[in-house]
Amino acid sequence: MTGDGLILVVEDSEEDTEAIQRALSRSRPLVDLEFAPRSEAVIPRLLDPAARTPDLLLLDLNMPGMDGLTLLSQLRAHTACASLTVVVFTSSTASAEEDACYAAGADSYIYKPVNFELFRTVLQGAVDFWLPREADGAVTAGPTAAPPA
Template structure:
C-alpha cells in the first residue's frame, strides 16, 4: 500500500488551520496534515536535519512577517526545498497575485472556499491529484 500523502499547511490564521485540520480528518484519502503558523516556522521545521519532507505545501499569501510570496521565493531558491510542490491556498482572486505566484514557481493556485463543504471537496480533489502526481522516490531523491 502507498504511504499517506504528507501535506504541510502554512497559514497564520488559527481558524483556517483548524478548518483544514477538520477537513483532513473527514477526508477519505490517506493523508496527513501538519500545520505551522508562519513562513519562518515552516522554514525552521523543514530545515531540521532529520525533517520528513512533505509531498506538497499549502501556502497562504497574506501573512504577517514573511508573506506567502516571500516564503515561496525562499523555498524555490533553496536546493533542498525547491522541488517540493507549493500550492497557494488563499482568498485572493487578484490577477496580480495569481501572476506573481506562478512567476515565483508555485505549482498551483487555489482559492479557499468560504463554504466548508466546498472547501472539503477542494481538499479531497487536491489530495487525489497529488497522490497520483507525487514521485514514488520522494523524499529519498533529495540530496542534502
Template sequence: MKNRPIIAVVDDDEDDLFLIQEAFKACLKEEKVVLANSGQDLLAQLETLPILPSFLLLDLNMPRMSGFELLGKLRADARYNLMPILVFSTSSAQPDIDRAYELGANSYVKKPSSFDDYKSVVEDLCNFWLHVASTPSSRFLP
C-alpha cells in the same frame, strides 16, 4: 519503518487552519498533516521532517513573512525547491496569481467560503497530488 506521507499547511489564520485540518480528515488515510502559523514556523518544522511533504498549502497574506517571500525562499533552497507548492489564498487578484506562478507555485487555489466547499477542494487536491500526480516528495531530505 516506512515514513508516512506528509502534507504541510501554512496559514496565520487559526480558523482557516482548523477548517483545513478538519477537511483533510475526510480524505486522508495514512498521511500526516503538519500545520504552521507563519513562514518561520514552517521553515523550522521542515527542518525536522524526514521526507519532503507531498505538497504544501501556502497562504499569501501573512505577517512578518508573506506567502510570496516564503515561496521565494523555498524555491531558492535546494532542499525544498522541488516540493509542490499550492497557493491557497482569499485573493483572486490577477497580479497575485501571476506573481505566485512567477515565483514557482505549482497551483493557485482560491480559498472556499464554506466548510462543504473546503472539504470538496481539499478532497480534489488530495486526489490529484496524492494519487494522480507523480511528485519528488517521497525522497528523503539531505
C-alpha cells in the same frame, strides 16, 4: 511513505487550520498534517535533516511577518526545497497575486471558498491531485493532468 503522506500547511488562521483538518479527516484519514502558523519557521523546518520531508506544502499568502509569496520565492531559491510541491491555498482572488505566485514557482493556485462544503471539495481535489494515494504499490492519481483551478 507513512500513510498517505505528509502535508505541511503554512496557515496562521486557526479557523482555516481547523477547516483544513475537518476537510481532510474523512477523505484522507491517513494523511499526516503539520501546521506552521508563521512563514519564518518553514525554511529552517524544511532544512532540518532530522525532520520528515513533506510531500506537499499548502501555503496561505496573507501571513503576519513574512508573507506567503516571499516564502515561496525563498523556498525556490533553496536547492533542497526547489522540488517541493507548493499549492497556494488563499482567499486572494487577485489575478496579479496569482500571476506572481506562478512566476515565483507555485505548482498550483487555489482560491479558498468561504462555504465549507465547497472549501472541502476544492481542498480534497487539490490534495488528491498533488498527493497521490498508493494502492497495492501503484499510484492511483497524480500530476498527469491539468491541476485543479
